[in-house]
Amino acid sequence: MIKRTINRLFIYKNALNHFKKLGFVKVFSDNLADAVGVTPSQVRKDFSAFAISGNRRGGYRVNDLLENINKILGKNKVxxxxxxxxxxxxxxxxxxxxxxxxxxxxxxxxxxxxxxxxxxxxxxxxxxxxxxxxxxxxxxxxxxxxxxxxxxxxxxxxxxxxxxxxxxxxxxxxxxxxxxxxxxxxxxxxxxxxxxxxxxxxxxxxxxx
Amino acid sequence: MIKRTINRLFIYKNALNHFKKLGFVKVFSDNLADAVGVTPSQVRKDFSAFAISGNRRGGYRVNDLLENINKILGKNKVxxxxxxxxxxxxxxxxxxxxxxxxxxxxxxxxxxxxxxxxxxxxxxxxxxxxxxxxxxxxxxxxxxxxxxxxxxxxxxxxxxxxxxxxxxxxxxxxxxxxxxxxxxxxxxxxxxxxxxxxxxxxxxxxxxx
DNA sequence: ATATTTTTGTGATTTTTTTCACAACACTAT
DNA sequence: ATAGTGTTGTGAAAAAAATCACAAAAATAT
CATH class of the missing domain: 3.40.50.720 (NAD(P)-binding Rossmann-like Domain)
Known part of the structure; x- marks a missing residue:
């Protein structure tokens, strides 16, 4: 089941919003991992499960990542x-x-x-x-x-x-x-x-x- | 890790107190399983991990079981x-x-x-x-x-x-x-x-x- | 006594989840 | 151009957790 992945996605989203507020433009899997308390592989595996991709060497663009995650979690309306x-x-x-x-x-x-x-x-x-x-x-x-x-x-x-x-x-x-x-x-x-x-x-x- | 087992032990304890209040003297693994939302094997495996044993065919005596669980969870003082x-x-x-x-x-x-x-x-x-x-x-x-x-x-x-x-x-x-x-x-x-x-x-x- | 039934206890198996490890790639420096 | 470096993406491996399945035991019935 991907229940845990979904749950972590919400947590990544949260961390990403923090990063964004701090002015970050890119993040790496290990930034997220640290922020959230998991391993970098875990982060990448989770993204991989939903075909979210970043740039090799370049990490992930915060905005794109957030957009992708939000699309998956589908939270637009109250x-x-x-x-x-x-x-x-x-x-x-x-x-x-x-x-x-x-x-x-x-x-x-x-x-x-x-x-x-x-x-x-x-x-x-x-x-x-x-x-x-x-x-x-x-x-x-x-x-x-x-x-x-x-x-x-x-x-x-x-x-x-x-x-x-x-x-x-x-x-x-x-x-x-x-x-x-x-x-x-x-x-x-x-x-x-x-x-x-x-x-x-x-x-x-x-x-x- | 036995983290989940410990957590379930607390839940079994809870259910057992209910059963006790209802006057039950014995319970079977499937009673507990039902009450708690897991499989009977899970219940027995959990008990097995702490060497808690019942009677084949006779199930578990509520009081003994509670005593065993409380000993493991060690909750006597506030x-x-x-x-x-x-x-x-x-x-x-x-x-x-x-x-x-x-x-x-x-x-x-x-x-x-x-x-x-x-x-x-x-x-x-x-x-x-x-x-x-x-x-x-x-x-x-x-x-x-x-x-x-x-x-x-x-x-x-x-x-x-x-x-x-x-x-x-x-x-x-x-x-x-x-x-x-x-x-x-x-x-x-x-x-x-x-x-x-x-x-x-x-x-x-x-x-x- | 013997057979039958019921339920435990647990080794074996399966499933799920996490971690490893490394090729592929992209960026930087020379 | 080429070499070097850092990071992703993902199969393969490992670890963790849950389920199966069945022999062993205990109670009951015949």
Missing amino acids: EEVIVVGSGNIGRALIRYNEGFMKENIKIVAAFDTDSSKADRDNAIPILPFEEMADFIREKGIKVGIIAVPDGAAQHVFEVMANAGIKGVMNFAPIMLKGTPTAVISNVNLALELENIIYYVNAGESAAYL | EEVIVVGSGNIGRALIRYNEGFMKENIKIVAAFDTDSSKADRDNAIPILPFEEMADFIREKGIKVGIIAVPDGAAQHVFEVMANAGIKGVMNFAPIMLKGTPTAVISNVNLALELENIIYYVNAGESAAYL
């Missing part, structure tokens, strides 16, 4: 996403919206089962969960973020999937089951921390997890 | 961690502390360069960044979370590392360089979302990222 759950994580994501905007991601609404939390006047409105399915269908939303308590996540997912959601970022530490129509990515910050703590206590001195 | 940056992410993490507590992780303080944000009376105090190094040394803190703007992350990391931090969860989308004495785990929510969006737009119908 993607509208919704958040379900307005607890700590949900609210943090909403507030972080500016950060997402830089990557062409826009949180357009949040939903909560506790309808007393509804707030339609907010820049990013918080709406009753019952309205979610219609909202998804009407606006053609494709991506949703699940930031609800564990017990509610499966149900939320099913409603989302039925309404046509195609991708989900799930913060609940459970495996979402059913409808194999959506791409799912689980994010679990406590798990991430537990891993770090494990290696620290194991006396691991340096590693990227 | 790990005290600090957060640097009291922006959206930092504050969200602080508020999420209850969630971490379930996993024996406790955020004991936050730090911010903007000393006007200081708040010593909070349950989790927010302190001026200048006090961080001493705090780390005095309390013997091993793990820190970097939730500051990109530009500040490297500096924060260096101060942390010098003060003795051994593990870092980094929310800034940059490669932290230098002092190879700390385990580093990068978390990038925008990147995660970008990946999801990529697969959604690529028409990928079902996948776990």
